[in-house]
Structure formats: C-alpha cells, structure tokens
Amino acid sequence: MVAKSDTELDAVIVGAGFAGIHMLNSLMSLGYSAIVLEAGDEVGGTWNWNRYPGARCDTESMFYSYGFSEALQQEWNWSERYPKQPEILSYAKHVVERFNLSNNIKFNTRVININWNKKNRKWGLETEEGERISANFCIMATGCLSSPNYPNIEGLDDFEGEIYHTGRWPKYDVVFDNKNIAVIGNGSSGIQAITEIAKTASLLNIFQRTPNYVVPAHNRRLDAQEVADIKSNYSILREKAKETYSGNFFESGGPSALAVSLDERMTEYESRWNNGGLCFMAAYDDLQFNAEANKTAAEFIENKIREIVKDKKTADKLIPKNSFGCKRLCVASGYYETFNLSNVNLVDLNENPLKRVTHNSINAGDSEYKTDLIVLATGFDAMTGALNKINISGIDGSLKEKWENGPKSYLGLMSHNFPNLFTITGPGSPSVLTNMMTSIEQHVEWISTCLKYMQSNRFTCIEPHLKAENTWMEHSNSLAGDSLRITCNSWYLGANIPGKKRVFMPYIGGVPTYRKKCEEEVLSDYSGFIFN
Incomplete structure (x- = not known):
C-alpha cells in the first residue's frame, strides 16, 4: 500500500x-x-x-x-x-x-x-x-x-493569447489551424514542434537566437523481420552498445576524419546522413576533440542546408556558427524543408532582438509580429x-x-x-x-x-x-x-x-x-x- x-x-x-x-x-x-x-x-x-x-x-x-x-x-x-x-x-x-x-x-x-x-x-x-x-x-x-526554463521576456504576462511550454504541454489538443503561431527557441523540442505546427498554422514565426545542427531522422515503420532479428540477438547487441562511447549501437567510421581521403570522408558522412539519426556523431572518433576534423562535419551539414533551403538569406541564418556537436545534435524529419513553406518565417534574434511581448504581438527589432499563440521551446x-x-x-x-x-x-x-x-x-x-x-x-x-x-x-x-x-x-x-x-x-x-x-x-x-x-x-x- x-x-x-x-x-x-x-x-x-x-x-x-x-x-x-x-x-x-x-x-x-x-x-x-x-x-x-x-x-x-x-x-x-x-x-x-x-x-x-x-x-x-x-x-x-x-x-x-x-x-x-x-x-x-x-x-x-x-x-x-x-x-x-x-x-x-x-x-x-x-x-x-x-x-x-x-x-x-x-x-x-x-x-x-x-x-x-x-x-x-x-x-x-x-x-x-x-x-x-x-x-x-x-x-x-x-x-x-x-x-522547464521559462524565459524572462518583457510583457509576456500581458499576452492575451495562448502560451504553452514544450516541457509542460497540456493533455488536451492544442489547435493551430487559422492562427498566427510564434515559436521561441529551436533546440530539440522546438525543432520537432516546428515541423508539425507548420503543417496547419496560418503563419508560423520562428524566433531563433542560435541555429543548431539538425540531422534527418529518416523515421519509418519497423519491419517485422528486423524486429525479430534484434530480439533474437538482444543480449549481444546490448552488450556491444555498452562498449561504444554513447551506449548506442553505433559503429565508429574510424579514428580520425583527417586520416582518410576527401572522397572516403564524404562517402562516410553521406551514408550516415542517409541512414539518419545520432549515428552521425560517431562518424569519426576525433570530431569532438580536433577542430579541423570537426570542421569537416560542420561543412558537410552546412552544404546540406544550402542544398535544401531555397532562400539563400534564410539558409545563411540557419547555418550554425559553433562547432558541430558543441550543443546537442538535433534529429528531426523535414526541419530544413519546413523553411521552404510559404507560411513559415524565420526571425533572427541576433539581427532583430526580441524586445517585448504585447497583448497580441511580439516585437523584435523594428518589426511587430501579430500572434495568437506562443510556444516556448526554451528548454530546461x-x-x-x-x-x-x-x-x-x-x-x-x-x-x-x-x-x-x-x-x-x-x-x-x-x-x-x-x-x-x-x-x-x-x-x-x-x-x-x-x-x-x-x-x-x-x-x-x-x-x-x-x-x-x-x-x-x-x-x-x-x-x-x-x-x-x-x-x-x-x-x-x-x-x-x-x-x-x-x-x-x-x-x-x-x-x-x-x-x-x-x-x-x-x-x-x-x-x-x-x-x-x-x-x-x-x-x-x-x-x-x-x-x-
């Protein structure tokens, strides 16, 4: 009892x-x-x-x-x-x-x-x-x-619309249809929420302070045979995972990104990008310790962003300035593609600092963004x-x-x-x-x-x-x-x-x-x- x-x-x-x-x-x-x-x-x-x-x-x-x-x-x-x-x-x-x-x-x-x-x-x-x-x-x-980390934004308490924090989301369905939505923050939670909210919102303004590295998930339904194979070898696979740096079943691509040719390195990165998920972090053992090695991974993802995002100015704003993996690597489905949608707008808070929230808008730089609902994806x-x-x-x-x-x-x-x-x-x-x-x-x-x-x-x-x-x-x-x-x-x-x-x-x-x-x-x- x-x-x-x-x-x-x-x-x-x-x-x-x-x-x-x-x-x-x-x-x-x-x-x-x-x-x-x-x-x-x-x-x-x-x-x-x-x-x-x-x-x-x-x-x-x-x-x-x-x-x-x-x-x-x-x-x-x-x-x-x-x-x-x-x-x-x-x-x-x-x-x-x-x-x-x-x-x-x-x-x-x-x-x-x-x-x-x-x-x-x-x-x-x-x-x-x-x-x-x-x-x-x-x-x-x-x-x-x-x-949850609730940001100290002037006027936030004056906002008359709906406000939700990703880390304290309600159990009832939140409706985004026919509304102007503002998402503040673009870490793992924000990135996942953005791709879904963009599907139905009239307008989605994304207020970004620091761009993050995002790799595709390539999520899919699990195949019955794949599941059976894993279950029949679960104990072996789990023990192997414990032998890896992150406790995930990721095999390293090699000790150093600089010890292989450009073609070999690009093939490795492309393979991991196409496979999807956090395995990209394990491409080479020195990505978190050698700045030159790290730069090769950062440049690969930068090129992917430029390939996917059609508007050059938007792509520039989405390219991280910090080293790859310095912040938590984000995994999402169709994140960069979201910025090609006509109802999605990226607000760079470095260029246009967030000044205050009014009863029905967010003021950043010299612009006012009419808002019906605010999503605080401001982490923990x-x-x-x-x-x-x-x-x-x-x-x-x-x-x-x-x-x-x-x-x-x-x-x-x-x-x-x-x-x-x-x-x-x-x-x-x-x-x-x-x-x-x-x-x-x-x-x-x-x-x-x-x-x-x-x-x-x-x-x-x-x-x-x-x-x-x-x-x-x-x-x-x-x-x-x-x-x-x-x-x-x-x-x-x-x-x-x-x-x-x-x-x-x-x-x-x-x-x-x-x-x-x-x-x-x-x-x-x-x-x-x-x-x-």
Whole structure:
C-alpha cells in the first residue's frame, strides 16, 4: 500500500520516470519497503510532461527500452524506428502494470524538503501537502531535463493569447489551424514542434537566437523481420552498445576524419546522413576533440542546408556558427524543408532582438509580429534544476549551496556529506551524452549491488570520501576542457540559465571508461566511499 503520513520505509524514490520505475522494481525484488513520490499525475517523467506536437525520442525504439527483463523485451513491440511520445508513455505504463508497481507509486505528490536527521541517520521527506516520510535511503530519480526554463521576456504576462511550454504541454489538443503561431527557441523540442505546427498554422514565426545542427531522422515503420532479428540477438547487441562511447549501437567510421581521403570522408558522412539519426556523431572518433576534423562535419551539414533551403538569406541564418556537436545534435524529419513553406518565417534574434511581448504581438527589432499563440521551446534548467528546486539538507548545509559553483559528486551517484542519498544519472555521470536507458539501468544496478553489499556487511550509511569526489571532479573537468563541447554556450554548461555557474556537467569520458570506473569501485569494496 502507498505510505501515509509519518511512515518509515527502507527507501524513498523521487520521480516516476524510467529511472524511478526501474529503481522501484529493483528495490522491491530485493525485499526493501519502498515508495516513489511523483509530482505528476502518472508515470513516464519526461514522456508525461513533454506532449508537444512531434514529440518523439531521438534514440531508436528497440534500444530505448529496458534490458533487465528478457520477457519484457521480447513481449513489447515498437511500431516505429523512433517512437512517439504516446507510445513511450504506453511502454512506461506497461512496465508498471507488468511488475505490479502501481501500489508503491504516489502521484500528485511534490517533495519540497529532504533533510538528513543526524540522530537517527535517516532522511526525512516533506511534501507540499505536509506529508512526512522517513527513510534509510533517498534515491533521486528526478531526471536531467525535467525543470522547464521559462524565459524572462518583457510583457509576456500581458499576452492575451495562448502560451504553452514544450516541457509542460497540456493533455488536451492544442489547435493551430487559422492562427498566427510564434515559436521561441529551436533546440530539440522546438525543432520537432516546428515541423508539425507548420503543417496547419496560418503563419508560423520562428524566433531563433542560435541555429543548431539538425540531422534527418529518416523515421519509418519497423519491419517485422528486423524486429525479430534484434530480439533474437538482444543480449549481444546490448552488450556491444555498452562498449561504444554513447551506449548506442553505433559503429565508429574510424579514428580520425583527417586520416582518410576527401572522397572516403564524404562517402562516410553521406551514408550516415542517409541512414539518419545520432549515428552521425560517431562518424569519426576525433570530431569532438580536433577542430579541423570537426570542421569537416560542420561543412558537410552546412552544404546540406544550402542544398535544401531555397532562400539563400534564410539558409545563411540557419547555418550554425559553433562547432558541430558543441550543443546537442538535433534529429528531426523535414526541419530544413519546413523553411521552404510559404507560411513559415524565420526571425533572427541576433539581427532583430526580441524586445517585448504585447497583448497580441511580439516585437523584435523594428518589426511587430501579430500572434495568437506562443510556444516556448526554451528548454530546461538541465542536470541540476530539478534537484535544486527541492531543499535538500545534508550533514553540513544544503545541496544547492554546495553546488553553487557547479555540481560536485562522485561518479554522478553520490555527494560528500549527503549520506545514503543517490542520484540516478546525476551530474558527473555520462547521462545526457548517452542512451539514457543504458545509463539508467547501469546506475540502478550499481545502487542495488551497493545496497546488497551494505546489507551483507551490516552497514547503515554510505557517502563518498571527499578526496575521491574531488579527484573525480578534477578528472571530469579536465576531460571536458580538452573537448570542443565547452566552446559554446550550451545547456551542458548551464549557459541557458541566467546566473548559473558555467560548468560542463555530464561526464564526457564515454560509457566504457565510466562503467570500468564504477566496476572498479565494486571490486575494491567501494574504496572511494565511507561506510558505517
């Protein structure tokens, strides 16, 4: 049964997305009393909140799924190469039902305070409704992209039309027909929404600050034989994926884009463009570290933009100025083609700064754009936003205070002075640079193994050594410093949030290196941690 006020449990999980669901199932299978507290009205996390038109995953469906249950991965059938939001949400609900998890998930429950009790060495959680729960372990499954970033635009509150944020899209159908639509922002969410909204809007004005690299999805229905082949080799394919940098089943085209001839390089890029998806990132191993190599990929996509977009001035505005992959690579169907439509207009905010919103328009530069509906595709306070919204107090101060100058953790799993508090895919782990399902499963497995170790050795508390944490952060920051990913203002650095310290938050060393480090911790009896 769902816990009531003043309940004591072995563990509380915050968040019922894919991380929280899997963690709950794992804890229950180990015999722990556990509950998930979820702010939303159903499971799914990202895929419950992000319901905007065109929302779909950019990781292929056959591998954007759990691998912990052979029966589950054999029985579930995906319909498309890249699944739409409703299908992903249905999958999450199916998992909850299949493993009988619903009675241990409490919805519409927002956690506001999490405090470490030094006397009984337990976490005390408090919800908005005043409910209090005590637990030995607290596991944060709040997600990396779950705290929407609402822009501070003068006059936005005066707008009398409809306003929607892609990260908090309503469940009802939003009508775009016969309306002048404004989309502010063109990251992954904006790009997906734009291609759909353009199909029915009378006029679509796209307000762009920074152009992004976009590769085609080439989405399609899955062939039955293809699905059968993958299912018969699932375990082998998943293990191979873990050996790749991003945890996706992408084969590298070679160590360096500069070590091959121009013809070979163009053939490789063309093949990956035609295949579609994020595999373009894996074309060559040095694209994120060698500026000259990176330039070859950037120029290839620039030429594609010029081939597709008919108006030269518009094409010029759509060509990114930063290095390829510096910001998250976007995947969409027909994005650049959308700008050939007569009802689509691109507003470059570098040339025409957004001044203010009135009751029925947006003023940018010297122009006024009459608007009926505004879509805010302005992204998220990534990695740390959801955690910092909760007052988490440890042995000596709050997590928000400790992370004021950037997140500090060991392996992205725990932070010194916050015993028994785990963060699934937290900052300092590969997380958003990988197939999230691969990273989620690895963290859940690691935490579960750790808890079993503690139980068998009769330990009640665990936290990382400060030295281990500092060494890990130095290592992580050093790797990021050698990468081209830090050369532009991206949400990886928190650059989209005013006042947020610029620190590259995910671990950039890749899945194999990271997994090896985590495995070494287990084999060394968790030498980087303090037990008592």
